Amino acid sequence: MTGFLNKLYISGSWRGASDGATFEVMNPADETVLTRVASGTVEDAMACLDAAESALADWAARSPRERGEVLRRAFELFNDRIEDIARLITLENGKAGADAMGEAKYAGEFFRWYAEEAVRAEGYLGLAPATGARILVHQKPAGIAVLVTPWNYPAAMGTRKIAPALAAGCPVVIKPASETPLTMLALMPILEEAGVPPGVVNVLPSRSSGAVVGAMLADSRVRVVSFTGSTEVGRKLLHAAADNVVNPAMELGGNAPFIVCKDASIESAAEGLMVAKMRNLGEACTAANRIYVHEDIEKPFIECFTHKMAALKMGNGLEDGVDVGPLVNAETRDKVDHFVRDAVEKGAEVYLGGVRPNGPGFFYPPTVLVNVPDTADCINDEIFGPVAAIQKFRDEDEIIARANATEYGLVAYLYTRDMARGMKLSEQLEFGMIGLNRGLVSDPAAPFGGVKQSGLGREGGKEGLREFQETQYIATEW
Numbered sequence: 304m305t306g307f308l309n310k311l312y313i314s315g316s317w318r319g320a321s322d323g324a325t326f327e328v329m330n331p332a333d334e335t336v337l338t339r340v341a342s343g344t345v346e347d348a349m350a351c352l353d354a355a356e357s358a359l360a361d362w363a364a365r366s367p368r369e370r371g372e373v374l375r376r377a378f379e380l381f382n383d384r385i386e387d388i389a390r391l392i393t394l395e396n397g398k399a400g401a402d403a404m405g406e407a408k409y410a411g412e413f414f415r416w417y418a419e420e421a422v423r424a425e426g427y428l429g430l431a432p433a434t435g436a437r438i439l440v441h442q443k444p445a446g447i448a449v450l451v452t453p454w455n456y457p458a459a460m461g462t463r464k465i466a467p468a469l470a471a472g473c474p475v476v477i478k479p480a481s482e483t484p485l486t487m488l489a490l491m492p493i494l495e496e497a498g499v500p501p502g503v504v505n506v507l508p509s510r511s512s513g514a515v516v517g518a519m520l521a522d523s524r525v526r527v528v529s530f531t532g533s534t535e536v537g538r539k540l541l542h543a544a545a546d547n548v549v550n551p552a553m554e555l556g557g558n559a560p561f562i563v564c565k566d567a568s569i570e571s572a573a574e575g576l577m578v579a580k581m582r583n584l585g586e587a588c589t590a591a592n593r594i595y596v597h598e599d600i601e602k603p604f605i606e607c608f609t610h611k612m613a614a615l616k617m618g619n620g621l622e623d624g625v626d627v628g629p630l631v632n633a634e635t636r637d638k639v640d641h642f643v644r645d646a647v648e649k650g651a652e653v654y655l656g657g658v659r660p661n662g663p664g665f666f667y668p669p670t671v672l673v674n675v676p677d678t679a680d681c682i683n684d685e686i687f688g689p690v691a692a693i694q695k696f697r698d699e700d701e702i703i704a705r706a707n708a709t710e711y712g713l714v715a716y717l718y719t720r721d722m723a724r725g726m727k728l729s730e731q732l733e734f735g736m737i738g739l740n741r742g743l744v745s746d747p748a749a750p751f752g753g754v755k756q757s758g759l760g761r762e763g764g765k766e767g768l769r770e771f772q773e774t775q776y777i778a779t780e781w
């Protein structure tokens with residue numbers, strides 16, 4: 304099939320892999336092959352670094368305003384083509400049209416936000432207390448960055464890294480997920496037209512992720528590795544980064560609690576849970592994974608939420624009116640199916656869904672499980688699918704301890720009408736982000752990221768730029 308950009312993008316030109324290898328990209332809605340994509344080798348990875356190295360001095364020396372204006376044009380061009388981008392996201396990832404458009408808008412906003420941040424250069428002049436010598440502090444581009452992204456947001460996980468890197472003055476090599484490399488490749492003509500010079504952004508799809516990323520991290524030209532994906536792979540990259548003391552930015556897994564207090568508005572908490580659970584089909588690191596509802600309101604809450612879940616339409620994400628597309632691949636679908644069977648075997652009740660449909664397509668229906676025991680696998684692992692696992696609780700101290708009883712610390716959600724209590728409980732939650740009476744925390748203007756095994760560093764906001772900068776201090780006498 305033609306019509307897809309499916310080669311490596313290095314130094315502003317398209318080329319096949321050095322050994323001619325390719326891999327398949329599939330449409331998860333019907334299991335057909337969309338296209339074959341060049342599979343980058345270690346030799347290609349080195350060509351990417353050569354390209355980035357050649358581009359570094361010029362890009363780093365451009366004025367902040369100039370870099371900002373390139374990003375602003377990228378935002379505008381991205382929006383002009385947003386329908387095509389959203390369609391491509393659905394084709395390779397499966398997510399429904401509204402989810403794909405939601406992602407595309409979010410993805411494009413990183414260009415706008417970092418176009419604006421590019422010119423907010425931070426620094427200061429201080430005086431040494433003992434001598435009165437000048438302490439001059441400013442930020443410099445960190446250097447070449449390697450970016451590695453997952454399949455669940457084929458556009459946004461890339462733009463959330465590319466935009467701040469470019470704003471800071473860093474050239475990048477991005478390795479998109481093998482399930483969904485097409486969206487990132489389709490972004491390249493937009494960046495070219497926006498004025499990004501050859502070599503500043505290079506895209507290296509590859510089936511041999513470990514080999515190509517490992518080779519780049521072993522090269523002393525690389526100064527930053529920014530990774531989004533599983534904690535397991537993140538740990539490996541942290542080990543690899545240690546050898547060359549490369550700056551790591553890690554956005555890893557999550558296991559988000561969603562707490563509904565006794566005094567919460569049932570309607571708004573159920574609406575918030577629809578977003579926190581079903582946005583992106585549950586295939587999100589921010590997805591509500593453990594849902595704790597106060598026992599006094601458990602029944603009406605479950606009724607209200609199940610009613611909303613039952614109204615969702617499942618089907619090919621390209622069709623109008625579809626809310627729930629297929630999961631990305633058979634492995635993810637089978638894992639979701641396992642979580643449901645396991646929970647039921649351990650005593651959970653199925654209020655909705657819970658039956659895996661026959662193919663083609665990796666579909667799984669919206670599912671509501673109640674009375675899920677703490678021992679169920681879905682409580683202890685990321686579900687990454689449209690399954691809501693509900694548990695009840697009695698007292699608030701107990702629920703905070705249960706919510707914190709995980710190695711992850713990305714995001715927690717809390718619903719209460721009492722804001723003083725909401726603030727107090729938010730502070731006790733050991734998570735990098737809290738949705739307090741909100742089911743959505745992601746915002747380009749806010750620092751996204753986790754604590755504990757959920758990662759290091761932040762993306763978005765002012766903080767996102769700092770991941771691609773180095774602080775320099777100049778001691779001077781005037």
Ligand code: NAD
Pocket residue numbers: 451452453454455456460478479480481512513514516517531532533534536537539540553554555556557587588589685713753757758
């Ligand atoms: P993954 O860790 O399997 O893969 C992520 C990326 O790493 C892909 O590009 C993959 O090809 C690459 N990769 C795999 N093995 C590698 C290796 N040995 N060396 C170098 N690169 C390697 O994750 P996934 O299945 O694509 O995505 C799902 C995971 O991502 C979930 O755990 C989810 O929570 C997490 N995630 C986190 C965030 C966040 O911001 N915290 C956002 C989205 C997804």
